[in-house]
Amino acid sequence: KNEVEQSPQNLTAQEGEFITINCSYSVGISALHWLQQHPGGGIVSLFMLSSGKKKHGRLIATINIQEKHSSLHITASHPRDSAVYICAVRSNTGNQFYFGTGTSLTVIP
Amino acid sequence: EPEVTQTPSHQVTQMGQEVILRCVPISNHLYFYWYRQILGQKVEFLVSFYNNEISEKSEIFDDQFSVERPDGSNFTLKIRSTKLEDSAMYFCASSQVAGNQPQHFGDGTRLSIL
Numbered sequence: 539k540n541e542v543e544q545s546p547q548n549l550t551a552q553e554g555e556f557i558t559i560n561c562s563y564s565v566g567i568s569a570l571h572w573l574q575q576h577p578g579g580g581i582v583s584l585f586m587l588s589s590g591k592k593k594h595g596r597l598i599a600t601i602n603i604q605e606k607h608s609s610l611h612i613t614a615s616h617p618r619d620s621a622v623y624i625c626a627v628r629s630n631t632g633n634q635f636y637f638g639t640g641t642s643l644t645v646i647p
Numbered sequence: 648e649p650e651v652t653q654t655p656s657h658q659v660t661q662m663g664q665e666v667i668l669r670c671v672p673i674s675n676h677l678y679f680y681w682y683r684q685i686l687g688q689k690v691e692f693l694v695s696f697y698n699n700e701i702s703e704k705s706e707i708f709d710d711q712f713s714v715e716r717p718d719g720s721n722f723t724l725k726i727r728s729t730k731l732e733d734s735a736m737y738f739c740a741s742s743q744v745a746g747n748q749p750q751h752f753g754d755g756t757r758l759s760i761l
Contacts, residue, residue: 571750573690579736581690581752624690632703635680635692 541565544625544638551645557612559641561625564606572599572610573624575640581624584610615645649673653739653753660729661761668724668756670739679722680740680750681714683707690738696722726758734760 542563551557561570572584585592585599587608592599596615601608612619625638652671660666672679681693694704696714713725722741726733736757740750 573752578754579684579757580754581738581740583749583751586749626690634703634705635682635695637690637692639689 539564540639541636542625542627542638544623544641546641547639548642549644551615551643553616553645553647555615555645557615557619557643557645559610559623559625559643561608561610561638562606563608563625563627563636565627565636566630567603567606567627568630569628570601570608571626571628571635572608573626575622575624577621584623612643615643617645617647620644649751651739651741651751651753653737653756655756656754657757657759659759659761662729662731664729665725665727666729666758668726668737668739668758670722670724670753671720672722672739672741673743673751674720676741676743676751678702678742678744678748679714679716680742681724682738682740683735684738684755685732685735693724729758729760731760734758 545560570587574582574584587601596613598611622640622642624640627636654669679696682690684690692705694708695702711727715723736755738755739753742748742750
């Protein structure tokens with residue numbers, strides 16, 4: 539079973555486009571993380587959310603706890619944004635983490 | 648900026664052997680984690696560690712696995728009697744306070760079991 543579902547699995551965009559990646563989860567959570575994984579494999583934490591909205595540069599993350607849904611938006615996308623974006627949630631019944639399968643983003647110049 | 652460091656970057660081991668993967672978390676962090684990612688698959692949680700004991704572990708983290716903080720700076724993952732299916736990228740992460748803090752990830756150790 540997949541506690542965390544992401545869509546789309548793959549996304550190709552032209553440079554400058556506005557991008558949205560979606561994440562839905564089925565468990566009770568205490569926090570949701572958006573992570574970025576580069577082709578070399580390294581993982582960087584972008585956001586940690588428990589409610590509302592956060593913004594960092596061109597990246598915006600939102601979460602709707604009632605609907606169990608989060609979105610990651612990238613404004614004015616750039617080829618350097620090309621990476622796999624992973625949604626992960628921390629269960630509120632312990633310190634377990636569940637990961638989505640990731641969204642592979644390619645931004646074309 | 649402080650980093651989580653993992654060594655080695657790539658470990659090749661014969662099936663059945665024991666392997667120890669090492670991590671140095673950020674110095675003022677108190678929560679430590681191990682994850683694995685089998686090639687082409689999603690990241691999976693293995694274990695979290697706080698105050699010198701395991702605070703949570705997944706179904707994957709069976710008796711074959713153990714973690715230790717031997718000296719106050721290193722955080723190790725030991726895999727006994729390695730199997731082919733243990734081949735994966737293993738990531739260590741740490742966070743400053745409670746689990747609801749952003750985690751800082753190491754670059755991972757690629758473990759190849761032959």
